[in-house]
Amino acid sequence: TPSSGLRSLLALYSGEFLAGFTVKHAPEFEVWMLEQREHCRALEVKLAEFVVERALEADATDTALDALNRLLALDVWNERAHRQKMLLLARRGEKLQALAQYQTARKTLADEFGVEPTPETTALYERIRDAKPFAGALPVFPTPFFPRLLLDALPNKLRSRSF
Structure with a gap:
C-alpha cells in the first residue's frame, strides 16, 4: 500500500x-x-x-x-507541522489532543525564543477550540428498537399487577 x-x-x-x-x-x-x-x-x-x-x-x-x-x-519549532498535526487531530475528532498540541507549540516557542505562535496558528487553535463537534466525530451507540405500540402499552403494563 x-x-x-x-x-x-x-x-x-x-x-x-x-x-x-x-x-x-x-x-x-x-x-x-x-x-x-x-x-x-x-x-x-x-x-x-x-x-x-x-x-x-x-x-x-x-x-x-x-x-x-x-x-x-x-x-520542534516547525509551526507548520504543529498546525498540520492540530488540524489532523481535530478532523479525527480528537479536539483535546489538537488543543494540547497548540499548547505544546506555544510553550516550545516561548521557552526557546520568547515568542508567541503566529496569528495563523493561534487562529487555527481558536477555530478548533470554538468548533462544535460534528456527527462524524461522535461515537456510534446502537439504539435499541422498541416498536411504538410496545412503548405506548408500557405505562399500562407497569401499572398492572401481573408485572
Whole structure:
C-alpha cells in the first residue's frame, strides 16, 4: 500500500550520522562529520515533510501523524507541522489532543525564543477550540428498537399487577 511505502521511506533514517564515532586529534574530520550530520538531518526533515504531504493526499491519517511526530522530533519549532498535526487531530475528532498540541507549540516557542505562535496558528487553535463537534466525530451507540405500540402499552403494563 502507499501508506506502508511511505512509512518504509522514513525507516531508512535511523539515527544520527556516525553517532558515537570519534577520531582523536582530527579536527578536520570533526568539522566534516558535523557538516554531514547536519546535511543528513536536513534531508530527513525534507523526507518527513514529503511523507506528510503524500500521506495527506492519500488520506492516510495514521501515516501522516507518524510522519508529523517524526518531523516535530527533528524540528520542534516547525509551526507548520504543529498546525498540520492540530488540524489532523481535530478532523479525527480528537479536539483535546489538537488543543494540547497548540499548547505544546506555544510553550516550545516561548521557552526557546520568547515568542508567541503566529496569528495563523493561534487562529487555527481558536477555530478548533470554538468548533462544535460534528456527527462524524461522535461515537456510534446502537439504539435499541422498541416498536411504538410496545412503548405506548408500557405505562399500562407497569401499572398492572401481573408485572
